[in-house]
Amino acid sequence: MVFHPARLQNATLNVVDRTHISTKHLPAKWQLNDEWYNYGKTYWNDVHVLITIDETSYIGGENGNIHPMSWYREFDGGRSFYTEISHTDVTYQDPMYLQHLLGGIQYAMGIDSN
Known part of the structure; x- marks a missing residue:
């Protein structure tokens, strides 16, 4: 992370892969x-x-048209999952976020993403 804009802001996230175990329940x-x-x-x-x-939905974005917030990859025989979402207590009360996080953990554990 290089920089983050004003602390908390509303923004629109685009769920670009809705087939993964961590995102299949999320809206587009x-x-x-x-x-x-x-x-x-x-x-x-x-x-x-x-x-x-x-980035047009909030002030301060600097990564352009492709500005990932969550991703996964296989590496060296293992799996990794990252989500940038999670900075407020309210987030941890959101069932959609909790399912996103659980799906990421399940993916990293090797549970099929389909």
């Missing part, structure tokens, strides 16, 4: 209030992006 457009990060390195080529953020 997901409105959330959270802290949004900008990344200094573009490494999206070696990860499978699940969710991006619409």
Whole structure:
């Protein structure tokens, strides 16, 4: 993470892969209030992006049209899952977020994503 804009802002997330175990329950457009990060390195080529953020929906985005918020990848015989969502107590009371997080943990454990 290089920089993040004003602490908490409402933004629109685009769920670009709705077949993964962590995203299949989510709407195509997901409105959330959270802290949004900008990344200094573009490494999206070696990860499978699940969710991006619409930079026109909040102030301070610097990653352009492809600004991932959640992704996964297989690496060195294992699996990794990342989600940038989770900076407020309210988020941890949201059933959609909790299912997203659980799905990511299940993926990392090797549970089929379909």
